[in-house]
Amino acid sequence: MSIVVSLVGATGAVGAQFLKILEQRKFPMRKLRLYATKRSAGSKIRFRGEDLTVEDTDPAKAFLGADIVFVSATTAASADYCPAAARVGAVAIDDSSAFRLDPKVPLVVPEINANDLQWHKGIVSTPNCTTVPLAMVLHALRQASPIRRVVVDTYQAVSGTGSAAVRELTDQTRAALAGGKIEKSVYPHQIAFNLIPQVDTFREDGYTKEEWKMQEETRRILGLSGLLFSATCVRVPVYQAHSMAVHIDFERPVEPKQARVLLSEMPGVKLVDNPEKSLYPLPIQAADTDDVLVGRIRKDTSNPTGLVLWLSADNLRKGAALNAVQIAEELVRRNLLGKR
Amino acid sequence: MSIVVSLVGATGAVGAQFLKILEQRKFPMRKLRLYATKRSAGSKIRFRGEDLTVEDTDPAKAFLGADIVFVSATTAASADYCPAAARVGAVAIDDSSAFRLDPKVPLVVPEINANDLQWHKGIVSTPNCTTVPLAMVLHALRQASPIRRVVVDTYQAVSGTGSAAVRELTDQTRAALAGGKIEKSVYPHQIAFNLIPQVDTFREDGYTKEEWKMQEETRRILGLSGLLFSATCVRVPVYQAHSMAVHIDFERPVEPKQARVLLSEMPGVKLVDNPEKSLYPLPIQAADTDDVLVGRIRKDTSNPTGLVLWLSADNLRKGAALNAVQIAEELVRRNLLGKR
Numbered sequence: 001m002s003i004v005v006s007l008v009g010a011t012g013a014v015g016a017q018f019l020k021i022l023e024q025r026k027f028p029m030r031k032l033r034l035y036a037t038k039r040s041a042g043s044k045i046r047f048r049g050e051d052l053t054v055e056d057t058d059p060a061k062a063f064l065g066a067d068i069v070f071v072s073a074t075t076a077a078s079a080d081y082c083p084a085a086a087r088v089g090a091v092a093i094d095d096s097s098a099f100r101l102d103p104k105v106p107l108v109v110p111e112i113n114a115n116d117l118q119w120h121k122g123i124v125s126t127p128n129c130t131t132v133p134l135a136m137v138l139h140a141l142r143q144a145s146p147i148r149r150v151v152v153d154t155y156q157a158v159s160g161t162g163s164a165a166v167r168e169l170t171d172q173t174r175a176a177l178a179g180g181k182i183e184k185s186v187y188p189h190q191i192a193f194n195l196i197p198q199v200d201t202f203r204e205d206g207y208t209k210e211e212w213k214m215q216e217e218t219r220r221i222l223g224l225s226g227l228l229f230s231a232t233c234v235r236v237p238v239y240q241a242h243s244m245a246v247h248i249d250f251e252r253p254v255e256p257k258q259a260r261v262l263l264s265e266m267p268g269v270k271l272v273d274n275p276e277k278s279l280y281p282l283p284i285q286a287a288d289t290d291d292v293l294v295g296r297i298r299k300d301t302s303n304p305t306g307l308v309l310w311l312s313a314d315n316l317r318k319g320a321a322l323n324a325v326q327i328a329e330e331l332v333r334r335n336l337l338g339k340r
Numbered sequence: 341m342s343i344v345v346s347l348v349g350a351t352g353a354v355g356a357q358f359l360k361i362l363e364q365r366k367f368p369m370r371k372l373r374l375y376a377t378k379r380s381a382g383s384k385i386r387f388r389g390e391d392l393t394v395e396d397t398d399p400a401k402a403f404l405g406a407d408i409v410f411v412s413a414t415t416a417a418s419a420d421y422c423p424a425a426a427r428v429g430a431v432a433i434d435d436s437s438a439f440r441l442d443p444k445v446p447l448v449v450p451e452i453n454a455n456d457l458q459w460h461k462g463i464v465s466t467p468n469c470t471t472v473p474l475a476m477v478l479h480a481l482r483q484a485s486p487i488r489r490v491v492v493d494t495y496q497a498v499s500g501t502g503s504a505a506v507r508e509l510t511d512q513t514r515a516a517l518a519g520g521k522i523e524k525s526v527y528p529h530q531i532a533f534n535l536i537p538q539v540d541t542f543r544e545d546g547y548t549k550e551e552w553k554m555q556e557e558t559r560r561i562l563g564l565s566g567l568l569f570s571a572t573c574v575r576v577p578v579y580q581a582h583s584m585a586v587h588i589d590f591e592r593p594v595e596p597k598q599a600r601v602l603l604s605e606m607p608g609v610k611l612v613d614n615p616e617k618s619l620y621p622l623p624i625q626a627a628d629t630d631d632v633l634v635g636r637i638r639k640d641t642s643n644p645t646g647l648v649l650w651l652s653a654d655n656l657r658k659g660a661a662l663n664a665v666q667i668a669e670e671l672v673r674r675n676l677l678g679k680r
Contacts, residue, residue, distance in 0.1 A: 149642045153493035153585040155535050155574065169533075173513060188618040193509075195495050195576065195583050195623055197636055197650045202615040206596065206638030215641065228642035232585040232650060234495065236535065237577050243535050245493035245572040247587075256546065275542040278528040283535055296537055298546030301555065302489045302568035310537045310572060 003029040003332065004065055006090070008057050008081060009072030010034035010045060013163045014095060017321035018070055019047055025325060028332060035062050059084040066090040067337050068328050072320065086122025089338040091331055093124050093324045097209075100125045100217055107220050110326045111268045112139045117327070117336055124327055129160050129319025130210065130233065130242055131217040133292040133311055136318075138222060140266035141248065141307070144258050148305075149228035149249035150218070156199055157238040157283060160315045161186060169237055191237055199233040208233055241283035242319060243312040250305045256297045259307055263294050268318065273297055281312035289314060290322055343369040343672065344405055346430070348397050348421060349412030350374035350385060353503045354435060357661035358410055359387055367665060368672060375402050399424040406430040407677050408668050412660070426462025429678040431671055433464050433664045437549075440465045440557055447560050450666045451608045452479045457667070457676055464667055469500050469659025470550065470573065470582055471557040473632040473651055478562060480606035481588065481647070484598050488645075489568035489589035492554070496539055497578040497623060500655045501526060509577055531577055539573040548573055581623035582659060583652040590645045596637045599647055603634050608658065613637055621652035629654060630662055 005027070009015045015036070022032065034045055034054045041056040055062070057077075063069050063085040071078050071085070071094045078096035085092040099105040106116035107125045109132055117124060127135065138147060158165040165186045172182050172192035182190045189196050199210035215229040228249075264271045272281050273295035281293035292313040300306025313319060331337055345367070349355045355376070362372065374385055374394045381396040395402070397417075403409050403425040411418050411425070411434045418436035425432040439445040446456035447465045449472055457464060467475065478487055498505040505526045512522050512532035522530045529536050539550035555569040568589075604611045612621050613635035621633035632653040640646025653659060671677055 151491050151587050151642060153572075155495070155576070170517065174517060177510065177514060177517075189622055190624060193578050193624065195578060195652075197583075197585075197620050197622075198615070198618060205641075206615060206636065207641065230587065230640050230642035230646070230648055232493075232636070232648060234583075234585065234650075236495070238533050238535060243537075243574075245537075245574065247491050247570065275538070275546060278538060280537050282529055282537075284530060284533065296546065296572070300570050301545075301547065302491060302570035306570070308570055308572060310574075312535075 003067045004031045004033070005029045006033045006035060006062055006066040006069045008035045008062065008069060010054055011036040011040040011043065012072055013159050013166065014072040014316050014320045017316040018072065018325070019045065021317065021321050021325050023048055027325060027328065033062070033066065057081070063088050063090050068093065068331070070324055071095060082123045091120065091122055091124060091338050093126060093327050095126050095320050095324055097128065097213060099123055100127060100213070101220065107217060108327050109135055109221055109323060110330050111136055111266065112221055114330045117330055117334060120336065122338060126320065126324045126327060127217045127221060128210070128213050129315035130154055130156065130214050130244070131221070132319050132323055133242070133313035134214065134244060134246065135218050135221045136266060136269055136292050137246065137263065137294055137309070137311060138218065138248070140262045140269060141254065141259055142222070143262050144254040145250040145252040147224070147227065147248055148251055151247040152231045153245045154231065154233045155236045155238070155243040156233060157240050157242055157315055158191060158235065159240045160242065166239060169239065173237070187235065191235060193237060196235040197232065199235055238283045240288070240314060240316060241286035241312050242315045243281065243283050243310065246309050246311065247300060248307050249303055250307070253305045254307055256299060256307065259297050268292060269294055271295065281310055283312045286312035286314050288317070290317055292318055343407045344371045344373070345369045346373045346375060346402055346406040346409045348375045348402065348409060350394055351376040351380040351383065352412060353499050353506065354412040354656050354660045357656040358412065358665070359385065361657065361661050361665050363388055365665060367668065373402070373406065397421070403428050403430050408433065408671070410664055411435060422463045431460065431462055431464060431678050433466060433667050435466050435660050435664055437468065437553060439463055440467060440553070441560065447557060448667050449475055449561055449663060450670050451476055451606065452561055454670045457670055457674060460676065462678060466660065466664045466667060467557045467561060468550070468553050469655035470494055470496065470554050470584070471561070472659050472663055473582070473653035474554065474584060474586065475558050475561045476606060476609055476632050477586065477603065477634055477649070477651060478558065478588070480602045480609060481594065481599055483602050484594040485590040485592040487564070487567065487588055488591055491587040492571045493585050494571065494573045495576045495578070495583040496573060497580050497582055497655055498531060498575065499580045500582065506579060509579065527575065531575060533577060536575040537572065539575055578623045579627070580654060580656060581626035581652050582655045583621065583623050583650065586649050586651065587640060588647050589643055590647070593645045594647055596639060596647065599637050608632060609634055611635065621650055623652045626652035626654050628657070630657055632658060
């Protein structure tokens with residue numbers, strides 16, 4: 001219990017989940033230090049019955065003496081902070097895309113590849129919020145047959161963009177219901193009662209960075225560099241929890257029954273698959289919970305060796321803060337923290 | 341201009357679009373007669389500057405003297421009304437699923453298979469609101485190469501369920517914003533700020549009827565009985581216009597450039613495909629318009645002979661009322677109305 005933790009980005013949407021999860025899981029730490037941008041510095045956050053003061057993230061001070069630094073910031077800030085934290089002997093667990101494809105930095109979903117933590121050099125990446133639940137489901141199912149191809153379309157919640165996007169959905173929804181003017185500041189288009197088939201910016205090949213990241217990160221976590229992959233990522237007017245329709249082509253036929261057994265045995269995955277009773281994953285049920293909910297498992301009518309399924313998972317928890325805390329727990333359990 | 345038209349279901353969400361479209365397109369008719377269920381009988385609807393009275397749908401009277409009967413009712417009601425209309429010499433244009441897979445009834449999207457109208461026997465079916473835009477896009481693209489397989493995930497608006505669902509989305513959204521109790525009557529789950537991966541009821545194979553109809557109707561309209569097909573249909577908190585992520589496997593490679601040319605030449609389709617400027621189809625832009633909006637056209641990174649795209653189309657117009665009126669226009673143009 002001598003562990004000191006610094007949390008960078010404590011006042012954001014993911015930061016709030018970090019605080020909840022560290023408290024809920026009784027993370028074994030002696031001290032928690034909170035950091036954010038200058039704008040939020042000085043504000044107080046209640047944690048385990050104490051009022052903690054949020055400080056401005058000064059890399060020269062914020063990481064000194066810390067064993068673990070959770071970084072939930074912009075990619076540019078992470079690129080600075082993580083090496084700075086590693087240099088002073090902490091392990092940075094980063095939730096940005098800064099290091100996710102860096103071969104010197106492990107990209108970890110503990111239920112899949114916790115062993116990759118062994119070779120960390122002071123930085124560990126936690127994957128994109130769309131990648132985590134998808135990779136978990138694919139990992140469970142590849143026990144039945146190698147996977148050849150994955151086609152996935154996402155239905156992503158606004159909290160993945162941050163707190164400002166959450167407010168924008170609320171404000172626009174109120175304005176739309178009142179017949180008022182729709183103000184836009186976060187998204188290029190209205191999100192209330194609408195869909196935006198763009199998450200992150202576009203690449204030359206017509207895919208968004210989000211779609212490309214999902215592909216590259218999934219390949220990396222599963223160790224399947226040749227996995228055929230195509231995604232369409234869509235923002236939907238939902239607050240919390242991302243959902244996906246997933247189409248998987250296996251090398252050999254996999255029965256839905258077998259898939260259900262494998263998925264129900266996978267830690268962190270919960271089967272919600274009883275169509276007769278209208279039971280299937282819903283984002284409002286996945287929100288604020290830890291499990292990846294999976295259902296609507298059926299044969300792919302377009303491919304004799306394919307399966308189709310639907311999943312929902314909390315983008316702020318298993319898609320971000322929870323996965324990062326689980327990484328920290330594994331680092332503690334395996335005695336892989338830095339030697340300050 | 342001696343044509344008499346009966347509209348059954350005049351007071352519903354699709355009925356309202358029928359009235360708009362008949363007026364906008366100056367449909368060449370002498371008289372329009374409006375019908376609905378007993379509950380709505382007696383109400384007045386303004387059309388071309390006149391107040392028309394809605395009557396109770398009595399099959400013995402409603403179709404007598406009509407040349408065209410638009411039926412926008414339940415499947416059970418359509419199963420009754422359409423043969424009754426045909427018996428008295430009218431042509432019934434039906435928007436339910438009652439006859440869509442009946443080999444004796446043409447299932448028509450005029451831009452694709454208007455010729456099938458030639459063998460009608462008094463009933464013509466207009467396809468499901470998800471099928472119409474998808475079939476139009478596939479029809480345009482098969483000029484480049486035969487299509488082997490289609491994987492599609494939908495994002496469907498609540499107006500596809502009817503006016504009560506539109507009210508339910510509004511009421512639940514208000515309640516959610518106010519922190520009040522969410523009342524459900526139309527959908528099995530909350531739809532406000534949520535997703536429901538169920539449209540219509542479930543079949544034994546785990547697909548919903550909506551997903552199965554999409555497959556069977558698309559095959560029928562395109563005349564491709566062996567088309568490999570798999571869909572996941574999802575209800576989203578959007579009022580009007582259905583959207584879809586579509587993954588198409590061709591027999592030969594098709595370049596996005598070639599696809600854009602073919603789609604821009606297809607009547608009823610409009611290209612909205614400029615990612616650099618964040619231009620792509622949005623349901624709020626497709627709503628109340630006639631065209632199927634198509635964009636985000638790109639190579640399928642999971643298949644060298646595949647393309648991926650995104651579309652939005654008004655489910656009440658091209659997905660229902662507009663397609664039915666276009667069928668009527670073709671029947672008039674080709675002199676294929678019944679001989680009363």
